[in-house]
Amino acid sequence: MTRLFEHYDAGADRFFDEVMSKEGVPRAHYDKMMRRFTQLSVDDVRARKHLINLFFRNQGITFTVYGVEEGIERIFPFDLIPRIIPSQEWEKIERGLIQRITALNEFLSDIYHAQKILKDKVVPAELVLGSAHFRREFVGVRPPLGVYIHVTGSDLIRNTDGRYLVLEDNLRTPSGVSYMLQNRQAMKRAFPVLFDRYKVRPVDGYPQQLLRTLQEISPTQKSDPKVVVLTPGIYNSAYFEHSFLAQQMGVQLTEGRDLVVNNNKVYTRTTRGLQRVDVIYRRVDDDFLDPLVFRPDSKLGVAGLINAYRKGNVALANAIGTGVADDKVIYSFVPEIIKYYLGEEPILDNVETWLASNPKHLKYILENLDKLVVKSANESGGYGMLVGPHASQEERETFAELIVANPRNYIAQPTISLSRHPSFMGDGEIAPCHIDLRPYVLYGKSPSIAPGGLTRVALKRGSLVVNSSQGGGSKDTWVIDN
Amino acid sequence: MLSRVAESLFWMSRYFERAENTARFLDVNFNLMLDLNGITSVDHPNYWSPLIMVMSDPGDFRAQYEEYTAQNVTDYLVFNRQNSSSIISSIGMARENARSIIESISSEMWEQLNNLYHYLQSVTPQQVHNDPYSFYKEIKNASHLFQGITDNTFSRNEGWDFVQIGKYLERADNSARLIDVKYQMLMPKRGQHLDLVKNSVDIIQWMAVLKSCSALEAFRKVYLSKIDPDNILRFLILDRAFPRSITFSICAAQEALWKISGSTTHRYVNNVDRLIGKMDAELSYTTVDDIHIRGVHDFLEEIQNGVIKIGEQLHLLYFAYHTPKIEPVDASEGLAFTGVAGGRANWSQSQQQQQQ
Numbered sequence: 001m002t003r004l005f006e007h008y009d010a011g012a013d014r015f016f017d018e019v020m021s022k023e024g025v026p027r028a029h030y031d032k033m034m035r036r037f038t039q040l041s042v043d044d045v046r047a048r049k050h051l052i053n054l055f056f057r058n059q060g061i062t063f064t065v066y067g068v069e070e071g072i073e074r075i076f077p078f079d080l081i082p083r084i085i086p087s088q089e090w091e092k093i094e095r096g097l098i099q100r101i102t103a104l105n106e107f108l109s110d111i112y113h114a115q116k117i118l119k120d121k122v123v124p125a126e127l128v129l130g131s132a133h134f135r136r137e138f139v140g141v142r143p144p145l146g147v148y149i150h151v152t153g154s155d156l157i158r159n160t161d162g163r164y165l166v167l168e169d170n171l172r173t174p175s176g177v178s179y180m181l182q183n184r185q186a187m188k189r190a191f192p193v194l195f196d197r198y199k200v201r202p203v204d205g206y207p208q209q210l211l212r213t214l215q216e217i218s219p220t221q222k223s224d225p226k227v228v229v230l231t232p233g234i235y236n237s238a239y240f241e242h243s244f245l246a247q248q249m250g251v252q253l254t255e256g257r258d259l260v261v262n263n264n265k266v267y268t269r270t271t272r273g274l275q276r277v278d279v280i281y282r283r284v285d286d287d288f289l290d291p292l293v294f295r296p297d298s299k300l301g302v303a304g305l306i307n308a309y310r311k312g313n314v315a316l317a318n319a320i321g322t323g324v325a326d327d328k329v330i331y332s333f334v335p336e337i338i339k340y341y342l343g344e345e346p347i348l349d350n351v352e353t354w355l356a357s358n359p360k361h362l363k364y365i366l367e368n369l370d371k372l373v374v375k376s377a378n379e380s381g382g383y384g385m386l387v388g389p390h391a392s393q394e395e396r397e398t399f400a401e402l403i404v405a406n407p408r409n410y411i412a413q414p415t416i417s418l419s420r421h422p423s424f425m426g427d428g429e430i431a432p433c434h435i436d437l438r439p440y441v442l443y444g445k446s447p448s449i450a451p452g453g454l455t456r457v458a459l460k461r462g463s464l465v466v467n468s469s470q471g472g473g474s475k476d477t478w479v480i481d482n
Numbered sequence: 483m484l485s486r487v488a489e490s491l492f493w494m495s496r497y498f499e500r501a502e503n504t505a506r507f508l509d510v511n512f513n514l515m516l517d518l519n520g521i522t523s524v525d526h527p528n529y530w531s532p533l534i535m536v537m538s539d540p541g542d543f544r545a546q547y548e549e550y551t552a553q554n555v556t557d558y559l560v561f562n563r564q565n566s567s568s569i570i571s572s573i574g575m576a577r578e579n580a581r582s583i584i585e586s587i588s589s590e591m592w593e594q595l596n597n598l599y600h601y602l603q604s605v606t607p608q609q610v611h612n613d614p615y616s617f618y619k620e621i622k623n624a625s626h627l628f629q630g631i632t633d634n635t636f637s638r639n640e641g642w643d644f645v646q647i648g649k650y651l652e653r654a655d656n657s658a659r660l661i662d663v664k665y666q667m668l669m670p671k672r673g674q675h676l677d678l679v680k681n682s683v684d685i686i687q688w689m690a691v692l693k694s695c696s697a698l699e700a701f702r703k704v705y706l707s708k709i710d711p712d713n714i715l716r717f718l719i720l721d722r723a724f725p726r727s728i729t730f731s732i733c734a735a736q737e738a739l740w741k742i743s744g745s746t747t748h749r750y751v752n753n754v755d756r757l758i759g760k761m762d763a764e765l766s767y768t769t770v771d772d773i774h775i776r777g778v779h780d781f782l783e784e785i786q787n788g789v790i791k792i793g794e795q796l797h798l799l800y801f802a803y804h805t806p807k808i809e810p811v812d813a814s815e816g817l818a819f820t821g822v823a824g825g826r827a828n829w830s831q832s833q834q835q836q837q838q
Contacts, residue, residue, distance in 0.1 A: 057600075058593050234582045247585035255582075258486050269485045271640060271742070271800045 004037050004045065008422060008430050016162045016419040017432060018083060029086045029480060036194045037081070042428040048190040049080055049424065055189070061182055061240055076179060077473030079423045082187060083435065083455040084198070090451065090479045093156065093164060096348030097439060098447045099338060101152055104169065104325050105443065106341040108148040112139050112321065122340050123333045127357070130408065131330070133172075133323025135286065137293065141310055143319040144217040147443050150317035151210070151281075153177070153453075156348070156437045158419035165351050165416075167436065169334070171326040172318060173283050176454040176474075177440050178241035181206060181248075183476040184452070199481040201451035207248035209442055209450070210281075214249075216444035217315045218278045225278035228254045228268065232284050232300045242283050256284070261304030264311045279315045280305075286320050328377045328411045329355055352414055356407035365403065365412040369396045372412040374403065387465070389415050418466075421475070423457055434458045436466050437477065451479040487586050488644045489801040490579040494587075495648030497576035498595070501569045502625035503656040504537050504559055509618035510694035515552070517686050530555040532663045536656075538567050553611065561607055569621065570602050588635035591628065598624040646738040647796070654731035655789045657695065661718055662782040664691045668711070685709050691718070695726040715778065716770045728785060729765040735792075736762050742800075754795040761788050 010020035019030045026034045037045075056075045085093075110117050111128055118125040128134060153174030155167040184203055188195055211227065218225035231242035233255050246253035252268065260267050260274065267274035282289065288298040293306040308314045324330065332353040335346045354361035354372075365372060369388050376384035386399040403410045420432035439453035455475040456466035466472040511533060518529075527550035534543045534550070537559055546564070547554040562568045566575075577599045584592055601620070610617045629649075636642050668684055688709050692698040695718060704721070705713045721727040725734075736758045740746065745755040773781045 058596060059589065234578065239581075240584075243585040252484055252487075253583075253585050254484065255486065258484050271483050271485055271488045 004040060004042065004430055005034070005422070008432070010422075010432055011420070014160075015417050015432070016158055016160050018158075018419055018421040018435070029084050029482070032197045033082065033084065033194060036191070036197070045080060045424055046428065049078075052078055052080070052186045052190055055186060056182070059182075061178075061244075077459055078183060078186060079433075079457055079459065079473050079475045080187075080190060081422055081424060081430070082191075082476045082478050083421055083437075084478045084480055087479065087481050089164075092347065093437075093439065094449050094451075096164070096166075096346070097154060097441055097449060099342065099344060099347050100154065100166065100169070100334065101149060101441050101443060101447050103338040103341045104171065104334070105147060105149055107337050108319075108322060108325050109142075109146055110341075111324065112141065112148075117337070117340055120340070122336050123330070127329055127333075127408075128324060131324045131327050133286070133321065133327060135321035135324075137306070138310075138319075138321045144219050144312075144315050145445065147217060148319040148322050149325075150213055150217060150319075150443050152318075152441045152443070153438045154441070156439070157351070157416060160417050162419065164348055164437075166334070166348050167351055167416075168328065168331060169326040170438075171322040172285065174438070174440070175238040175241055175283075176438060176456075177206065177450075178244045179474050180440070180450070180452060180454045180477070181244075183454075183474060187476040198478060200478045201481065203450045203452040206440070206450045207245060209448060210245065211249040211251070213442045213444035214279045214281055214315075214317055217317060219312050219315050220278050222278065226276060227251045227279045227281065228259075228277050230254050230256070230259070230280050230282040230284055232288070236283075238283065245281075256298075256300045256302050259302040259305070261302060261308050264304070264308045264313050266302070266305065266308050266314045277314060279317065281317050286323065289316075289320070328353075328375055329357065329408070332411065351416060354412045356403050356410040356412065361412075362403070362407055365410075366400055368412075369400060371415060373415050374399060374410055374412045377409050377411060387415065418458075421455075421457065423459060423473075423475070425459070425461075431461060433461070434463070434466065435475070452477045483640045485801050487583045488640065489797075490583045491586070491641050491644040492648040492796075492801075494576045494579035494583075494595075495645040496652045497572045497579065498625055498628060499649045499652040500567060500656070501572035501576065502622055503653070503660075504567065504569050504572065505618045505621035505625075506694045506696075507533055507536060507660065508556060508559060509614065509622070510690045512552075512614045512618075513693065514686065514690045517690075518683065527551075528667070532667055533559065536659045536663045538565055553607075556610060556614075557607055560610060573599055573602055586641060588631070590631045590635045594624070594628045594631050598628075640742055643738040643742050644800075647735050650731040650735040650738070651789050651793065653726060654728050654735070655786055657718060657726060657728050657731065658782045658785045658789075660691065660694065661715070662779060662786075664688075665711070665715075665778050665782075688714055697724060697726060700724050712770050715773060719773065719782075720765065720768065720770070722766075729762075732758065732762050732765060739796075752795075752799055754792055754799055757788065757792050757795060761785070761792075 008020075010017035010024065012020055012022045012024065019026055019034070021027055053075060056078065061075065107117065111134075115125075117123050118128060129136075149171045151174065152169065152171050153176065154169045156164050157167045158164055180203055214227045215225050218227075227249070228251055229242055229246040229249075231239060231253060233239065236242070243253050252258075254268060258268055259277065259280075260269055262274070266277045266280070268277055284300050287294045288300040290301045290303060290306040291298045292303050294301070305314070306320070309316055309320070332350065332355060335350055338344060338346045354365050356362045356365055365374065369386075370391075372388045374386040374388065386395065388396065391399070418434040418436060421435045422430045423433040425431050435455050435457045437453055437455050439449055441447055441449050455477045456472050457475055458466045459473045511529065514529065530550040530552060531540070533555055534540050542565065543550075543555075543558055546562070547558060558565055558568065560569045563571055563574075565571060573595075577595050580587060580592055580595050598621075601624075605617065632642075632645060636645070664687070668687055688711065689698060692701050692709075692714065697718065701709075701714070701717050701724075704717065717724065717727065719728045722729055722733065724730055736755075739755055739758055743751050743755055745751050745759070747759075750756040750759055776784075
């Protein structure tokens with residue numbers, strides 16, 4: 001009957017399959033999608049996929065792969081089969097993330113001011129103050145509205161029971177939201193009928209909401225504060241996203257050399273002279289923001305920017321020093337952080353985590369390297385990690401030495417069997433692939449979440465790594481009203 | 483408008499125009515080979531070295547190739563990535579510039595430029611060798627399509643004016659170089675310009691010059707079939723109606739510059755406007771006899787230098803970011819900018835930024 005799903009093996013005894021229940025029938029919210037796909041042949045799907053790839057390439061929706069001498073532009077692989085989240089599931093995600101982000105913002109505000117949580121020894125002071133991302137220069141500096149993390153994207157996964165867990169928080173400059181928006185456009189083109197049959201909540205309002213958030217944090221009392229996006233430039237892997245967001249918001253995309261600080265105020269350099277800037281949505285890391293304060297060799301930043309920020313003449317989103325709270329070691333304390341500031345139980349759980357800096361944990365980690373995923377505390381993008389079960393004995397030994405040499409820098413987590421979702425493979429087969437979910441939270445006067453997010457999918461068979469730099473792709477994510 | 487955006491628009495347009503001109507010159511040379519075949523040896527270096535003199539640097543060419551053959555010159559001017567003015571480099575630079583301002587241009591403009599870029603990546607030297615006509619036509623059409631799209635989708639604000647300035651300054655410069663080189667080749671003896679050697683090979687060569695500017699038909703409408711060098715000089719340098727003549731190009735660039743600054747006749751507000759106004763006035767009141775009195779080569783060289791000076795002043799006035807203390811003392815230093823210059827220096831740092 002179903003040509004496309006005929007040979008689909010959900011492996012539902014070992015993994016949570018998003019579409020197929022343990023009994024081997026489609027879950028209710030996937031019913032209409034399955035019926036639509038049964039009407040299609042492999043060639044139909046191929047043709048649609050080709051169309052979408054062409055759309056992405058011609059629009060220049062690409063990212064850059066590192067490690068080669070000049071950046072190679074690639075299309076971020078897109079999988080046609082949408083991921084569907086029913087509203088009651090979504091509601092819990094939404095409440096859980098807002099709780100989490102609110103608590104993390106309280107945490108940042110606290111450690112950059114009174115440091116009560118450290119004095120109460122809920123979080124060990126040395127872990128915070130010794131973090132590479134803790135900026136002591138900003139102790140006592142209050143950002144507008146007291147908000148530090150205006151744009152965040154926490155990564156969620158589902159374990160074998162289908163329970164949502166937070167895998168990591170991205171509180172510095174999370175990327176990928178442009179794919180959330182573009183994937184939706186692509187799906188509307190490729191499957192207009194299917195789209196029509198579901199009540200999919202729109203995500204298209206994100207750029208407007210982002211602009212509103214940025215204007216809300218303007219330090220100046222203007223009716224129309226001037227917002228710019230600051231990008232490291234065209235060689236950055238997320239350059240497309242920076243330009244896309246600037247274009248969607250209708251604001252200027254700037255590089256460091258477009259901005260100048262005079263008398264602690266920030267200006268753009270234009271053909272008509274200097275123009276005052278109020279808010280900078282910066283996609284440049286802390287380290288590169290201002291050569292006078294951080295890395296002196298930075299060519300990407302603006303000399304004097306930090307002083308202008310400290311004087312309260314310009315707002316930065318996100319604030320400086322937020323990386324201390326998405327450190328993977330601090331991550332393990334987030335449930336305590338939530339209880340400490342909000343007096344609530346966490347709605348979304350963490351993944352069980354061992355800290356190499358804790359001698360008992362370290363022993364456990366070294367003994368179980370073949371079962372664990374070890375991550376470096378400050379790296380992102382899938383770099384600097386060891387997937388124990390998939391690594392060779394030699395790789396594990398090398399990593400063990402690294403861990404012992406610098407225990408503060410490593411954490412370990414059990415190898416989680418991420419939930420799987422049917423995906424269309426290049427050979428025309430539909431296979432189950434591991435996925436995660438990154439929803440985007442905006443926080444100005446109050447936090448809000450775009451209904452959806454970026455579902456990343458490990459398109460290499462059996463692979464657990466969903467990062468785009470490691471061969472991952474993405475899916476459109478539909479939050480539906482039943 | 484951000485200075486950097488203005489600068490990138492200017493260079494995007496300029497590089498695209500350069501690529502089109504290179505395609506034109508090569509195309510016409512191949513046609514010339516067909517016309518002259520049998521009359522004279524067409525793979526003679528004399529037919530190919532001028533192209534390098536017009537479009538590029540002979541020293542650099544000689545360092546990489548032994549001889550001025552059709553194949554070598556084509557390779558150098560179309561595919562060579564070390565040659566910064568090859569078609570592939572020019573389109574690459576035009577695209578880099580466009581990419582850095584992708585949010586400021588229309589998506590149709592980007593798509594067209596991007597298409598041409600991907601097309602060029604897929605073409606092999608063998609394909610061009612087998613069918614040069616189709617290849618150059620593709621480039622020229624792509625350029626015309628881009629200009630048409632720009633005309634129809636890009637708002638008529640300051641950005642559009644910078645696109646026009648880039649296009650017309652480049653065109654004036656390219657035309658001046660082309661006429662200069664061809665004139666010297668065809669009129670070798672000093673002081674004998676009135677004493678024409680009217681053999682058929684020369685006529686065909688002059689027609690080729692006209693063709694490379696798509697000017698042959700327009701020329702005939704004005705001068706019928708009197709293909710003599712003075713008429714050709716008059717047409718390619720001084721004609722006010724033909725869109726590839728030097729005077730037309732300078733006039734169009736002036737119009738765009740004045741629109742940006744608000745200058746008017748007799749009342750300039752900055753140095754660029756003064757220089758271009760002066761050049762326009764000179765061209766408007768010059769005759770072919772005046773050109774001969776000055777010397778054709780000197781006259782054309784002055785135009786090329788004028789275009790360089792205008793470029794320098796343009797850079798200082800609009801692109802050098804209004805920070806007097808970082809402006810170079812010597813204006814020529816400032817010209818190191820080519821829109822995305824500096825980008826390459828930023829490359830390593832940009833990629834150090836990890837993605838969350």
